[in-house]
Amino acid sequence: MRRRIILGLAGAAVVPTLLVLLPLMHFAPNRLLTGTAIDAPSILGAMLWPLGALAAIGPGLLAGSRGRLAAAIAALACLGAFALLLAGLGHGAAAWTAGQPPAARARLAAGAWIGASLLAAAVPLGARRVDPAAGGPIGALALAASVQGLWLAGRLDALSVVVEFRARRDELAAALLDHLALALGALALAALVTGALALWRRGRGLVDLTVSGLQVVPAVALLGGLVTAASALLSAAPALRTYGLSALGTVPALVGIAAYLLLPLWRGLQGALRAPDAASLDAARALGLTPRQILTGLRLPLGASVLLGGVRVAAVQALGLATLGALVGAGGLGTLVFDGMAQFAPDLILLGALPVIALSLAAERALSGLEAAARRHWPS
Structure with a gap:
């Protein structure tokens, strides 16, 4: 029991700590420069607290509990945190590039890549604990659907990699x-x-x-x-x-x-x-x-x-x-x-x-x- 509590607390702390300690984005005047590092509060704003809560609940339950109900809640929390992180990054990129020349770029930094990767990996992992046969594909489809929904809504348009994609x-x-x-x-x-x-x-x-x-x-x-x-x-x-x-x-x-x-x-x-x-x-x-x-x-x-x-x-x-x-x-x-x-x-x-x-x-x-x-x- 004590081991599960320790694992749960460690899992709950990983993603929020990374989001706070590592920069989420670099803003640069053009695509060739690295730019200025921007931290999570400056990018996410009011989204930081609900994102941090979901990013703590999901991995914490996944690491500290073995039940199917806990795994389902963990998968949903990680999926919500993943979607909220992408939405926050897109919103922050749009805010930082507003009024700037077309060459300005808001590029994802280490915190965004690592945090999104960990949350994305946790979704099918939790789903597989609920249903070992179909959970993994369902979790992957849920992740793809969340990205597709944000893409169609235009929430990711200001991100540098999306700008590069539209140009090429x-x-x-x-x-x-x-x-x-x-x-x-x-x-x-x-x-x-x-x-x-x-x-x-x-x-x-x-x-x-x-x-x-x-x-x-x-x-x-x-x-x-x-x-x-x-x-x-x-x-x-x-x-x-x-x-x-x-x-x-x-x-x-x-x-x-x-x-x-x-x-x-x-x-x-x-x-x-x-x-x-x-x-x-x-x-x-x-x-x-x-x-x-x-x-x-x-x-x-x-x-x-x-x-x-x-x-x-x-x-x-x-x-x-x-x-x-x-x-x-x-x-x-x-x-x-x-x-x-x-x-x-x-x-x-x-x-x-x-x-x-x-x-x-x-x-x-x-x-x-x-x-x-x-x-x-x-x-x-």
Whole structure:
């Protein structure tokens, strides 16, 4: 009992303390400057006290209580605190930028990011305690709905990252499509290569050594080497240019990203092939099943969860590595990230980085669900 009380008090103090000690926003005359740090009272005003109360009740109950009712109240309190924090930040940004030149920016600071992240993480956590099966998705949908409601109401329009988004909406949409095409193309290419390598039974040791060795090569160095190799190839055989081959662009990016995806796919496939025990394989052979029938009817079904685990790792890795495609002219969300770095514009970096994080989390969640479903359907 004493331990729960201590945990509850600690949980209740975390977010309010962060909001008070850390700046919530930076106000700058333009997008290139860091600007002046602004504390919570100056941004939130009268919203500070109800926000602090909700931000204490939610995490406090979540840390100090195990009951379903307490978890439901904690999730609702954290959701309310999250929405109130975003609304307060939007209102404060509008107040600080009112009457200022168009170049003025109200940029979120450490307190806002950390506080919002903790509250957002607590909502599905509390919801899962109420309903382990559907609580997590319901909590995530509730968070998305709160952000969407504030967005449609125009409460977030004055925030710097939103201003940047509205100025580059079309560019962001094109970069997002390029990023997905690059990541999925690299994943498909790596899957084809992995399947072909699996047919080379005598060379498995060499394949293991090669795909593992590729992981220690820095991505930028590998991309640079591929560009150099492609340039040399095109110099020796200029006719290849008529087929669309170029030293820069999509081709070297696809090959470079696919090279890093070989290891998780290869290990996932090998683990799937080894999933059946020796007795099951002997029984299948005694029944007269061919190697192909054993593969499709025994090895792959029993090893589906292991194979999907490798695909999950490779998919998340592909979405992250596709950011580097911008370095060789392949486009994608990395274009916004590197443009922001070149211009010292943090919000432009976030405009490219946040979708990558969201895509990676979505891929992880979706493929984890498939992996769990395969494990339930085909228990090893």
